[in-house]
Amino acid sequence: MRPLRRACIFLARHGRTVLIAGLVVGILFPGLAGIVRGVLPELVALTLGVAALRIGPRAARGSLADIRISLRLVAGYQVVLPLLLAGCFLALDWSGPLPTALVLMAAAPSISGSPNLTIMTGNDPAPALRLMIAGVALLPLTIVPVFMLWPVFGSVGAIAMASIRLLLLIGCSAAIAFAVRERFFPHPSGETVAVIDGVSAVLMAVLVIGLMSAMGPAITATPGLFLLTLLAAFAINFSLQVATFLMLGRAGHEGARVAWAIIAGNRNVALFLAALPASVTGPILLFVGCYQVPMYLTPVLLGWLYKPRDPA
Known part of the structure; x- marks a missing residue:
């Protein structure tokens, strides 16, 4: 086993490179991406479980103050932001796949890999796990005003059911991981944590392969549309992360602001693919694929911003 x-x-030491390799493989081998796409639910469950195993139940619980902050962040991320975007797009009379994708992205909860991305920046992943769970749990409520303002011809009930399934997935994966940790290594050594981080990096790299199937064909068939969509994905993702990081720093949340900033820009827009009609999801598949690029490059391109700083 050594x-x-x-x-x-x-692999843990080179986790950022592993993520980039996953992106490249997903683009170059769309056939493989199609195969991996068939086991995405299982990969998501494993990724969540490994993140929970690394964090542990004590750190995941947090305090009452953490819960209150998480609720406020969910309201800002998943209600205020998408309503602002939808209002601006409606005022500009801008409709179509890209504005729809941006509104859905803003309305979505955190990606399942947000704790793992936080780990790769060298920061505490526990706030990311807590905010991710809160965002998924409240999605059936937060999505209602967004769908009322921006009609995407989808069923709020279907979104609620998808959210409940995801919440059950998170809950079961975390419960099993917490039980394993408490039973076998309640106080893991640094080497054990590094092993878990290596497994996490591999799982995330494989996971992204399954989300990249639409990108390879678009690069050759519609390069202009691909570049525009990729630019929009980078712009919305990184602008939300940087703005949130700077604002939370002034609010005095130094310990958790990296995790919260990462979640601000990295949302589980793929959650809506199973609940919305094909007439809506088909045109936004390219954005979903392009959105994975800034998401998985977050530890690489924003690592300088998120680098842990020694307390003064």
Whole structure:
């Protein structure tokens, strides 16, 4: 087992490179992406479980103050932001796949890999896990005003059911992981944590392959549309992350603001693909694929901003 442990530690040390490799493979091999797409639910469950295993139940629980802050952040992220975007787009009379994708992205909860991305920046992933759970749990409520303002011809009930399924997935994965940790290594060594981080990096790289199937064909068939969509994905993702990071710093949330900033820009827009009609989801598949690029490059391109700073 020692060689396997050493391999995992090596992958953890080069986790950012592993994510980039996943992006490249997903673009170059759309056939493989189609195969991986068939096991995405299982990969999401494993990714969540590994993140929970790394964090542990004590850190995940947090305090009453953490819960209150998470609720306020969910309201800002999943209600205020998408309503502002929808209002601006309606005022500009701008409709179509791209504005619809942007509104849906803003209305979505955190991606399941947000704790893992936070780990790769060297910061505490527990606030990301807590905010992710709160966002998914409240999605059936937060999505209602957004859908009322921006009609995407989808059923709020279908979105609610998809949200409930995701919440059950998170809950079951976390419960199993917490039980395993408490039973076998309640106080893991630094080497054990590094092994878990290596496994997490591999799972996230494989996961992204399954979300990239629409990008390869678009690069050759419609390069102009691909570049425009990719630029929009980078702009919305990174602008939300940087703005949130700077604002939360002034609010005195130094310990958690990296996790919260990462979630501000990285949302689980793919959650809506199973609940909305094909007439809506088909045109936004390219955005979903392009959106994975800034998402998985977050630890690489924003690592300088999120680098842990020694307390003064």
